[in-house]
Amino acid sequence: MRTFSPLPFEPPAGGYRIRNDIRAFLAANLPAIDAPHRVNSWAVGSRAFSQALGKAGYIGMTWPKKYGGHERHPLERYIVLEELLAAGAPVGMHWIADRQTAPLMLRFGTEEQRVRFVPRIAAGELYGCIGMSEPGSGSDLASVRTRAVRDGDGWRVSGQKVWTTNAHNAGIMVALLRTGEPGGRHEGLTQFIIELDNPAIAVRPIIDLAGGHDFNEVFFDDLFIPDTMRVGDEGDGWRQVTAELSLERSGPERYLSSFALFLELLRRAGSKPDAATTALIGRLTAEIWTLRQMSMSTAAQLAAGNDPMLEAAIVKDLGNSFEQELPRLVQAAADADMDLSANEDFARMLSLLLQISPSFSLRGGTREILRGIIARNLGLR
Amino acid sequence: MSDEQNLLIETADRLFADLAGRRGEDFDALWAHIEKAGFPSLLIAEEDGGFGGSWGDVFAVIRLAGYHALPLPVGEAIVAAWLLNRADRLATLAPRSEGRLTGDRFDGVLHAVPWGRHAADILADIDGKIIRLAVADAKIEKQANPADEPRDTLRFENAAAEAVAIPADLLALGALIRVAQIAGAMDAALAMSIAYANDRVQFGKPIGKFQALQQNLAIFAEEAAAVNCAGPAACRAMAKGDAGFEIAAAKLRANMAVGTGNMIAHQVHGAIGITREYGLQYFTRRLLSWRSEFGNDRLWANRLGEQVAAAGADAFWTTLTARSDATS
Numbered sequence: 152m153r154t155f156s157p158l159p160f161e162p163p164a165g166g167y168r169i170r171n172d173i174r175a176f177l178a179a180n181l182p183a184i185d186a187p188h189r190v191n192s193w194a195v196g197s198r199a200f201s202q203a204l205g206k207a208g209y210i211g212m213t214w215p216k217k218y219g220g221h222e223r224h225p226l227e228r229y230i231v232l233e234e235l236l237a238a239g240a241p242v243g244m245h246w247i248a249d250r251q252t253a254p255l256m257l258r259f260g261t262e263e264q265r266v267r268f269v270p271r272i273a274a275g276e277l278y279g280c281i282g283m284s285e286p287g288s289g290s291d292l293a294s295v296r297t298r299a300v301r302d303g304d305g306w307r308v309s310g311q312k313v314w315t316t317n318a319h320n321a322g323i324m325v326a327l328l329r330t331g332e333p334g335g336r337h338e339g340l341t342q343f344i345i346e347l348d349n350p351a352i353a354v355r356p357i358i359d360l361a362g363g364h365d366f367n368e369v370f371f372d373d374l375f376i377p378d379t380m381r382v383g384d385e386g387d388g389w390r391q392v393t394a395e396l397s398l399e400r401s402g403p404e405r406y407l408s409s410f411a412l413f414l415e416l417l418r419r420a421g422s423k424p425d426a427a428t429t430a431l432i433g434r435l436t437a438e439i440w441t442l443r444q445m446s447m448s449t450a451a452q453l454a455a456g457n458d459p460m461l462e463a464a465i466v467k468d469l470g471n472s473f474e475q476e477l478p479r480l481v482q483a484a485a486d487a488d489m490d491l492s493a494n495e496d497f498a499r500m501l502s503l504l505l506q507i508s509p510s511f512s513l514r515g516g517t518r519e520i521l522r523g524i525i526a527r528n529l530g531l532r
Numbered sequence: 533m534s535d536e537q538n539l540l541i542e543t544a545d546r547l548f549a550d551l552a553g554r555r556g557e558d559f560d561a562l563w564a565h566i567e568k569a570g571f572p573s574l575l576i577a578e579e580d581g582g583f584g585g586s587w588g589d590v591f592a593v594i595r596l597a598g599y600h601a602l603p604l605p606v607g608e609a610i611v612a613a614w615l616l617n618r619a620d621r622l623a624t625l626a627p628r629s630e631g632r633l634t635g636d637r638f639d640g641v642l643h644a645v646p647w648g649r650h651a652a653d654i655l656a657d658i659d660g661k662i663i664r665l666a667v668a669d670a671k672i673e674k675q676a677n678p679a680d681e682p683r684d685t686l687r688f689e690n691a692a693a694e695a696v697a698i699p700a701d702l703l704a705l706g707a708l709i710r711v712a713q714i715a716g717a718m719d720a721a722l723a724m725s726i727a728y729a730n731d732r733v734q735f736g737k738p739i740g741k742f743q744a745l746q747q748n749l750a751i752f753a754e755e756a757a758a759v760n761c762a763g764p765a766a767c768r769a770m771a772k773g774d775a776g777f778e779i780a781a782a783k784l785r786a787n788m789a790v791g792t793g794n795m796i797a798h799q800v801h802g803a804i805g806i807t808r809e810y811g812l813q814y815f816t817r818r819l820l821s822w823r824s825e826f827g828n829d830r831l832w833a834n835r836l837g838e839q840v841a842a843a844g845a846d847a848f849w850t851t852l853t854a855r856s857d858a859t860s
Binding site: 422469523526 | 719722726730740747749754756758778780785788832834835841844848849852
């Protein structure tokens with residue numbers, strides 16, 4: 152038995168040059184970001200920053216040039232992503248479109264869909280959201296009920312999606328809708344591109360426990376979707392949704408999204424911290440280094456054309472656990488005069504992360520579901 | 533992987549499984565098979581009569597020694613032979629020493645020397661100076677770690693000490709050996725736990741059908757995976773030169789993993805896992821011992837923490853990336 156088969160992270164010759172390029176870009180373009188936002192950077196969006204990134208060629212890096220992409224190596228893209236996250240850059244506006252929406256169109260979409268949407272996504276101008284969860288369908292996604300009914304050369308939709316991150320900024324949603332009966336559990340689902348600027352759609356904010364606005368409810372009231380906006384064949388939705396989960400699960404955002412708190416801990420600790428802080432810094436360093444190696448190895452597997460299902464699920468769960476431990480450990484080890492009510496960067500970052508970190512093991516698949524996947528891959532069940 | 537590497541790994545897998553099954557037999561009889569197969573010369577260059585292997589080969593072989601709970605010092609022998617550039621007699625590494633070096637004479641004690649009683653030479657770090665001592669010059673107190681592996685105390689009086697130039701920290705090299713063993717032993721203990729969970733029936737079904745067990749075994753797998761990724765990454769750094777940072781991080785992460793993995797392995801097995809007769813103890817007792825050897829959590833956390841704090845927040849990410857950009 153072998154739980155992890157590491158593959159060295161080997162970009163093409165000259166591939167590491169891009170690290171300096173993106174650092175130079177960030178030095179020139181990174182906006183001043185309020186401290187707490189840096190600990191949750193892939194949920195923080197800036198249109199200006201995303202457009203500047205798009206213009207510089209850092210969105211759609213691996214896509215064909217004819218759709219506005221840049222045909223770079225996937226590991227060059229990985230380097231750019233980890234640099235953006237390590238800098239706490241506000242990548243939330245375009246993140247989903249870059250990671251999922253456009254890749255879905257390039258893999259399963261029509262030529263018309265690609266030409267129409269992908270270049271604007273690559274330019275950092277069109278943003279996406281994912282319409283999967285519904286009030287009655289969370290982890291049990293196959294139970295989605297919002298139905299698309301055939302109507303002439305299109306479909307009629309009435310129903311609701313919920314927990315839709317970024318719907319209030321996005322121009323398009325990729326929605327998983329019911330088009331047939333659930334014969335087998337995962338049948339009868341189809342993916343559609345929905346342009347959100349439509350009077351038959353209402354987007355309502357859901358404010359999170361810390362006062363932030365990432366989530367939304369999205370209501371469809373007799374919405375018409377042209378059949379040209381169907382992605383892939385009718386009934387193939389589930390297969391398409393699960394096809395690229397490894398990519399979604401193993402990225403550097405799974406351990407780096409709250410990296411800014413670790414840096415702030417280092418800043419406060421100074422060059423010769425007390426014994427407890429020194430040991431904590433050592434422990435966190437070991438975990439960050441290991442998670443980075445695991446994420447990079449999984450990226451190398453993906454770049455080689457493999458589908459590392461088990462490794463990707465492991466990276467996500469370990470990364471989530473680390474990002475939840477981080478604020479708890481920092482809170483426990485902070486010096487006595489650290490006061491969560493203080494109006495200073497460290498206290499504000501820690502306060503926010505303590506509140507929102509439970510969501511890390513919910514978004515993109517709950518911990519329990521992931522561990523079930525790992526168990527199945529181990530030969531249990 | 534090259535054909536040569538595949539052959540090496542197949543040979544190690546078969547031989548280690550066979551020798552582990554003969555545990556309790558005379559050390560010299562078992563060790564002769566390891567020497568005959570040439571494993572101690574794994575890192576010695578071909579032109580010097582060695583196998584000319586890589587650090588990736590070293591990880592694979594030592595991991596298999598851990599996977600089979602091999603009761604022999606294969607890791608120590610490989611690394612010490614490389615440092616001394618000779619594999620004709622068994623050498624090992626001292627994890628801890630006390631004493632005084634006066635010119636080329638040593639007075640003092642080496643603690644918890646792995647298989648000290650069976651070795652001919654020992655490498656020790658005396659206040660930053662690496663020396664080779666002959667075991668023949670030592671007074672040996674036979675001791676063992678909780679897994680019954682020899683960990684002897686060796687006392688020297690005015691003993692001849694030969695200075696040896698080595699390209700890495702001795703403690704770190706020992707730690708790298710233990711990381712590779714931990715990677716293998718954790719995967720083996722996990723495999724046993726999964727097989728047991730699929731076999732053992734309670735409440736009318738295999739206990740592996742219960743979600744509570746599945747979730748725990750998934751956690752175990754994650755911890756084993758972390759070590760099985762960290763170990764090879766540290767070995768890649770070793771192949772490029774300075775791996776002090778990577779080994780420190782890998783050993784600390786491995787130590788943390790052992791704490792979690794061992795508890796789950798025993799919890800899944802229930803009472804049978806606690807018995808002498810059942811094979812799980814060969815792994816879990818080694819794992820809990822190795823966690824302390826060549827640096828426990830505290831030692832490596834402090835070393836890493838001091839290094840990172842001294843460099844400062846602004847250097848953290850650039851250093852982390854520069855190190856791996858150079859080694860991958």
